[in-house]
Amino acid sequence: xxxxxxxxxxxxxxxxxxxxxxxxxxxxxxxxxxxxxxxxxxxxxxxxxxxxxxxxxxxxxxxxxxxxxxxxxxxxxxxxxxxxxxxxxxxxxxxxxxxxxxxxxxxxxxxxxxxxxxxxxxxxxxxxxxxxxxxxxxxxxxxxxxxxxxxxxxxxxxxxxxxxxxxxxxxxxxxxxxxxxxxxxxxxxxxxxxxxxxxxxxxxxxxxxxxxxxxxxxxxxxxxxxxxxxxxxxxxxxxxxxxxxxxxxxxxxxxxxxxxxxxxxxxxxxxxxxxxxxxxxxxxxxxxxxxxxxxxxxxxxx
Amino acid sequence: xxxxxxxxxxxxxxxxxxxxxxxxxxxxxxxxxxxxxxxxxxxxxxxxxxxxxxxxxxxxxxxxxxxxxxxxxxxxxxxxxxxxxxxxxxxxxxxxxxxxxxxxxxxxxxxxxxxxxxxxxxxxxxxxxxxxxxxxxxxxxxxxxxxxxxxxxxxxxxxxxxxxxxxxxxxxxxxxxxxxxxxxxxxxxxxxxxxxxxxxxxxxxxxxxxxxxxxxxxxxxxxxxxxxxxxxxxxxxxxxxxxxxxxxxxxxxxxxxxxxxxxxxxxxxxxxxxxxxxxxxxxxxxxxxxxxxxxxxxxxxxxxxxxxxxxxxxxxxxxxxxxxxxxxxxxxxxxxxxxxxxxxxxxxxxxxxxxxxxxxxxxxxxxxxxxxxxxxxxxxxxxxxxxxxxxxxxxxxxxxxxxxxxxxxxxxxxxxxxxxxxxxxxxxxxxxxxxxxxxxxxxxxxxxxxxxxxxxxxxxxxxxxxxxxxxxxxxxxxxxxxxxx
Numbered sequence: 001x002x003x004x005x006x007x008x009x010x011x012x013x014x015x016x017x018x019x020x021x022x023x024x025x026x027x028x029x030x031x032x033x034x035x036x037x038x039x040x041x042x043x044x045x046x047x048x049x050x051x052x053x054x055x056x057x058x059x060x061x062x063x064x065x066x067x068x069x070x071x072x073x074x075x076x077x078x079x080x081x082x083x084x085x086x087x088x089x090x091x092x093x094x095x096x097x098x099x100x101x102x103x104x105x106x107x108x109x110x111x112x113x114x115x116x117x118x119x120x121x122x123x124x125x126x127x128x129x130x131x132x133x134x135x136x137x138x139x140x141x142x143x144x145x146x147x148x149x150x151x152x153x154x155x156x157x158x159x160x161x162x163x164x165x166x167x168x169x170x171x172x173x174x175x176x177x178x179x180x181x182x183x184x185x186x187x188x189x190x191x192x193x194x195x196x197x198x199x200x201x202x203x204x205x206x207x208x209x210x211x212x213x214x215x216x217x218x219x220x221x222x223x224x225x226x227x228x229x230x231x232x233x234x235x236x237x238x239x240x241x242x243x244x245x246x247x248x249x250x251x252x253x254x255x256x257x258x259x260x261x262x263x264x265x266x267x268x269x270x271x272x273x274x275x276x277x278x279x280x281x282x283x284x285x286x287x288x289x290x291x292x293x294x295x296x297x298x299x300x301x302x
Numbered sequence: 303x304x305x306x307x308x309x310x311x312x313x314x315x316x317x318x319x320x321x322x323x324x325x326x327x328x329x330x331x332x333x334x335x336x337x338x339x340x341x342x343x344x345x346x347x348x349x350x351x352x353x354x355x356x357x358x359x360x361x362x363x364x365x366x367x368x369x370x371x372x373x374x375x376x377x378x379x380x381x382x383x384x385x386x387x388x389x390x391x392x393x394x395x396x397x398x399x400x401x402x403x404x405x406x407x408x409x410x411x412x413x414x415x416x417x418x419x420x421x422x423x424x425x426x427x428x429x430x431x432x433x434x435x436x437x438x439x440x441x442x443x444x445x446x447x448x449x450x451x452x453x454x455x456x457x458x459x460x461x462x463x464x465x466x467x468x469x470x471x472x473x474x475x476x477x478x479x480x481x482x483x484x485x486x487x488x489x490x491x492x493x494x495x496x497x498x499x500x501x502x503x504x505x506x507x508x509x510x511x512x513x514x515x516x517x518x519x520x521x522x523x524x525x526x527x528x529x530x531x532x533x534x535x536x537x538x539x540x541x542x543x544x545x546x547x548x549x550x551x552x553x554x555x556x557x558x559x560x561x562x563x564x565x566x567x568x569x570x571x572x573x574x575x576x577x578x579x580x581x582x583x584x585x586x587x588x589x590x591x592x593x594x595x596x597x598x599x600x601x602x603x604x605x606x607x608x609x610x611x612x613x614x615x616x617x618x619x620x621x622x623x624x625x626x627x628x629x630x631x632x633x634x635x636x637x638x639x640x641x642x643x644x645x646x647x648x649x650x651x652x653x654x655x656x657x658x659x660x661x662x663x664x665x666x667x668x669x670x671x672x673x674x675x676x677x678x679x680x681x682x683x684x685x686x687x688x689x690x691x692x693x694x695x696x697x698x699x700x701x702x703x704x705x706x707x708x709x710x711x712x713x714x715x716x717x718x719x720x721x722x723x724x725x726x727x728x729x730x731x732x733x734x735x736x737x738x739x740x741x742x743x744x745x746x747x748x749x750x751x752x753x754x755x756x757x758x759x760x761x762x763x764x765x766x767x768x769x770x771x772x773x774x775x776x777x778x779x780x781x782x783x784x785x786x787x
Contacts, residue, residue, distance in 0.1 A: 053595060055648040062644070062651065063787050064598045065557035065590025072501050073553045087749070091784040094470075094494075097501035097551045126750060225748065227702055255653055255702070 025161045028074035028101070030085050031058055032277040033140040034111055034149075036286045038078055040175045041154050045164045049074070051092075054279035057253050058084055059130060059225060063091040071096035076160050078153065081110030082117055082137035107160050112137060114152035115145040119206055129223025140276060142207035143183050143290055150175055182287055187212075190294050192301060197243065199236065201250035201259050204275060208293070217245050220258045228258045240266045247300035251275035271300040413463030413471075414781030418522045420455040421775055422448050428768040435535045436764040437715025437734035438689065439630065440615045441570040443538020447528065447760075447770065454479060458489065458520065462783065468497045474520070489520075489542070501551035511541040512549065512561045513586045513604035514661055515640040523785055525657070525697045527756045527772045531711035531738055532663045532691035536636055538570045541606065545580060557590040557600070571606070571634045571665070573613035582608040590787070595649045600787060604638040612672070617730040620676030628728070630685070632669010638662070642787070653702055660694040673723050683721035690714045703746050711738040736762045742772075750778040 024047040029035035035050035042048065049070050052061055058080075071077065071092050079085050093102055100107045117135025124133055139145045154172035158165035194213035201220045209216045217239070222232045240262070248259045248270045256270070263270040273293050274283035280296075283289040424430075426447060433446035448455060460474040474490040492507030510518045516533060517540050529539040545565025552558035567581025568574055575581050584607070590600030610632070616625040639662045646655035671685035691714065697707035713736045718725070725732065738761060744754035756772040 053649060056650045057652040060650075060652045062598070063784060064592065064644075065588070065600045065787055066555075066592045066598065068551060068559075069555055069557035069591070072551045073555070087784050089784070091786055095503075095551070095786070097498065097503045097549070099497045099499050102496060126748070130748070253650055253652075 025076060025157070025164070026074040027076045027078060028071050029078045030089060031080055031140075032279075033146075033286065033289070034078040034080065034153075036277040036289075037146065037150055037153060038076075038157075040286065041150060041157060041168055041171050042164075043167060043171050045161065045167055046157075054274060054276045054283075055253050059087065061085070061088045063088045063095070067092045068095045071101060072098050074098065074101060076107045076109065076157065077101045078109050078111065080137050080139065081112035082134040082139075083132045084112075084137035106156065109153060109156045111145075111149040111153070112139060114148045115139050118210065119203065129221070130225030132224075136203060136206045138204045138275075139207055141205050141293075142211040143179065143186065144211060145207060146286060147176055147179055147183075150179070178287070182290065186290050186294050190297065193297055196247075196301065197245040199240075199245045199248045199259075199262065201248070201254050204251045204254075205249050205273065208273075212297070214297075217243060220248070220250075220262065227255075233258060233262055236262060237265050240268075244268075247271050247297075249273055249297075252279035269300045271296050273297070411463075413461040414783070416458075416460045416778060416780040416782055418458040418460070418520075419775075419777045419779070420457065420522060421453070422455055422527065423452050423773040424448055424450060425771040426450050426768055427770075428763065428766055433762065434730065435531065435713065435736050435762045436730060437718075437732065437736060438535045438713065439613075439687075439731070440617075441535060441538035442615070443534070443540075443570060445529075445534035445539055456487075456521070458522065464496065465493065468495065469493050470496050501553060503547075503549045503551075505547040505549075506545070508542065508544045509547060511543050511563055511565075511584055511606075512547060513541060513584050513606055514638045515600070515602060515642050515659060516661065517541055518786065522776045522778065525695065525705075525707050526709055526740055526742055527754060527774045530661070530693035530695075530709070531713050531736060531762065532661060532693055535689075535691055535713055535736075536571065536663045536665055541584075542569060543582065543584075544568065545582070555591075557588070559588045561586045567608045567610070570613070571610060571636065571667075572608040573610035575611060581610075582606065596647060597643065597645050598649075598787070599643045600641065602638070602640045604640070606634075606636040606638075608634050610634055610669075615730075617728055624676075626674040626676060628674050629672045630667070630669055631672070632667060632685075634665065634667045636663060636665040638664075644787075651699070653699075655699045656696065657698075658694075658696045660692065662690070662692040664688075664690045671720060671723060673727065675727065681723060683723045685721055685723070686719040687716070689716040689718075705744050705746075707742045707744075709738075709740040709742075711736075711740075713737070732764070734764045736764075738762065750782060752776045 025042060025045055027035075027038045027042065027046050027048045028051065029038055029048055030051050032050045032052065032054050035048045038046055038048045051067050051070070052058060067088070077093070079089060099105070102108060112134065117137075117139070120135040121128070121131045121133065124131065139149070150172060154168045157168045190212045195215055197215045197217050198209075199218060199220060200216055203219050203224060205214075206216070208214065218236070220228045220233070220236065222228055245266075245268060247268050248263050250256070250259045250270065250272055252272055252274050259270045272280075273296055274280040274289055277283055277285060277289050279289070280292050282292045424447065430447040430449060434440060435445070456476040456478045458474060458476055460472070462470070462472040464470045471493045472490055476487040476489050478485050478487065488508060490508055490510060492505050492509045494505040495503055498504065512518060516524070516530065517537070521529075533539050543563055543565035545563055547561060547563040549559060549561040552560075563584040564580040565582045565584070566572075566575075572582050584605060586602060586604035588600055588602040590598070592598050610630065612629040612631050614627055614629045616627055618626045620626060640660070642657070642659040644655065644657045647653070665687070667687045669685065670682055673681045673683065675681060691712060693709060693711045695707060695709035697705055699705045715731070715733050715735060718731050718733070720728065720731070738758055740756060740758040742754055742756040744752055746752040752775065754772070754774040754776070756770075756774065758770040758772070760768040760770055762768070
């Protein structure tokens with residue numbers, strides 16, 4: 001029985017090794033937005049895998065075997081950083097046995113390193129909930145950040161794959177031209193949103209609010225990652241009477257219960273934002289993600 | 303001849319200088335004026351030369367100015383890139399500020415420390431100190447339930463950090479109290495490689511073996527308050543190795559991991575030994591993947607082989623009440639088949655999720671049983687055991703932070719061929735199939751705390767069913783590393 005098993009294992013091993021080596025640069029992106037960005041910059045030269053989808057809570061991902069297998073074969077890891085992936089990525093990278101993609105190596109890229117983080121906590125205490133010591137990690141909700149990350153990512157891709165440097169910088173130039181035009185369009189369209197007061201489910205949209213001048217009155221979560229209780233929601237309803245918000249924002253992946261409750265009582269719309277690529281049927285890529293986000297926000301004003 | 307004293311020398315020098323000054327004659331003065339004039343002339347020439355060169359340079363500068371005007375558009379681009387560079391510099395400054403705020407002391411390199419506090423309140427029908435699993439040779443591990451009532455379980459203190467660019471080290475100690483005395487147990491102290499390529503990893507030191515599924519999980523990660531019966535009976539609740547582990551992950555989309563370990567084998571199912579070389583070998587393979595976006599699975603097959611010599615155990619007592627010490631020497635082989643299946647809608651496990659896992663153990667042992675019949679008499683006979691066990695559990699999170707779970711445990715003492723020995727003398731090894739059913743509900747307000755209620759009916763002891771109630775809390779302090787799948 002033992003020798004038979006060994007024979008089967010050896011056969012499997014041979015089959016595995018006989019697989020054709022992929023010519024493209026294998027990119028392992030932790031979240032859909034960086035997968036989309038890596039595709040924009042990498043174009044034909046890259047094969048991009050997104051470890052998560054838009055309907056998954058990025059704070060609660062497990063180190064699944066499939067992720068370890070993908071990390072093993074990847075040549076570049078594109079993560080958000082700022083401790084967003086702290087619950088799973090370190091295990092995936094360590095278990096993968098792939099020395100090239102470990103933190104500190106050129107093939108490990110953190111998007112948060114290219115932008116300035118906001119909401120950096122002044123005190124670190126787990127009594128304050130699921131706090132990120134480096135600052136708010138949901139940087140992709142501001143297109144200005146996306147552009148900065150794109151520039152840094154193109155540089156990193158050129159470093160990891162020098163043969164494609166020309167293609168990456170050309171793709172970056174094309175992307176950033178298109179992006180700047182789109183940004184003007186979004187900013188013009190979103191002008192009525194300036195100064196509009198809103199509630200948010202989780203502090204997922206701090207960068208979006210910063211970009212469009214939306215006024216966040218507060219979060220439904222009493223503390224990051226903590227589900228709001230009924231007493232807390234009742235308190236928010238009281239505050240809503242004193243300082244009325246126009247809408248409640250929540251990400252596509254988050255639970256509707258609390259926001260629907262408050263929206264019903266306060267008579268204000270709950271706007272479900274895609275949050276990342278794939279978060280709504282129309283948010284198929286980065287441009288349509290922001291098209292859809294702005295449209296949905298404007299829809300909330302009506 | 304005597305040397306000059308410094309005081310005398312000073313006096314002599316002071317006297318000499320005025321004499322030199324008055325000695326300067328008119329002829330000398332004339333010579334000085336001549337020299338000054340020459341100097342002035344020479345400077346005049348040099349200034350003229352400089353003025354000529356300046357005029358030339360001014361002409362060239364005019365030419366350069368026209369060139370600069372022509373390059374006006376280039377300059378504006380340059381200004382733009384300067385602005386860009388400035389923006390980047392501002393960012394770099396911001397980053398530098400952030401970095402500067404970090405403590406620059408040696409403590410910045412301290413390993414991450416985590417402390418796990420695990421405490422229980424239990425109610426048992428039977429005496430936990432007399433716990434045994436009938437039909438099986440005792441494993442000698444900490445398999446019994448904790449004491450009745452309040453008990454402070456083990457607190458785990460763990461350290462881990464990258465040592466350098468090649469190694470990472472982990473250390474985990476269990477702090478407990480045994481009969482009023484503090485006990486520190488070394489659960490894990492190992493070093494693993496960081497820099498090997500091609501999916502290879504080597505770990506050395508004391509580590510939890512990679513066999514099976516639950517074996518590598520620490521007690522605070524378990525979904526129930528205690529280990530499955532199969533782990534208790536076959537490994538003394540988990541297989542802990544002192545040795546070396548080699549693992550390889552295949553470069554495929556389907557997760558395939560192969561591993562092997564050589565270890566000292568000093569603990570059950572091995573036995574204390576005083577010999578060179580290794581005493582226990584393992585080999586394992588894990589295969590895993592996804593089914594759509596909602597499901598993930600992993601299956602595994604593992605083998606453990608060891609050759610214990612004089613592995614002792616006690617059963618029964620002689621006329622004076624002294625426990626009879628028996629021992630087994632021979633070959634022990636264990637096979638484990640494991641699976642785990644996890645489901646969450648769209649892979650989003652934060653609201654609802656399901657986890658089903660099960661493992662099947664089979665052990666064959668052949669060798670000699672040394673049987674103590676009391677007094678100085680001993681008997682030895684060839685013996686052969688073929689035993690198996692399994693557990694199956696399902697845990698369902700029905701709303702955020704709340705989970706319920708059920709678990710079934712089954713062991714089969716199987717065939718015990720004691721050769722020429724009289725089985726009646728070894729009541730512990732009489733055929734019996736222990737079983738246990740457990741149910742639990744737990745509440746985890748965050749990833750760092752968990753409160754659990756567990757009910758169980760434990761039939762490990764032949765003819766003695768033990769109804770158990772467990773209340774448990776598990777708290778994680780400090781750095782809390784990511785859990786494995």
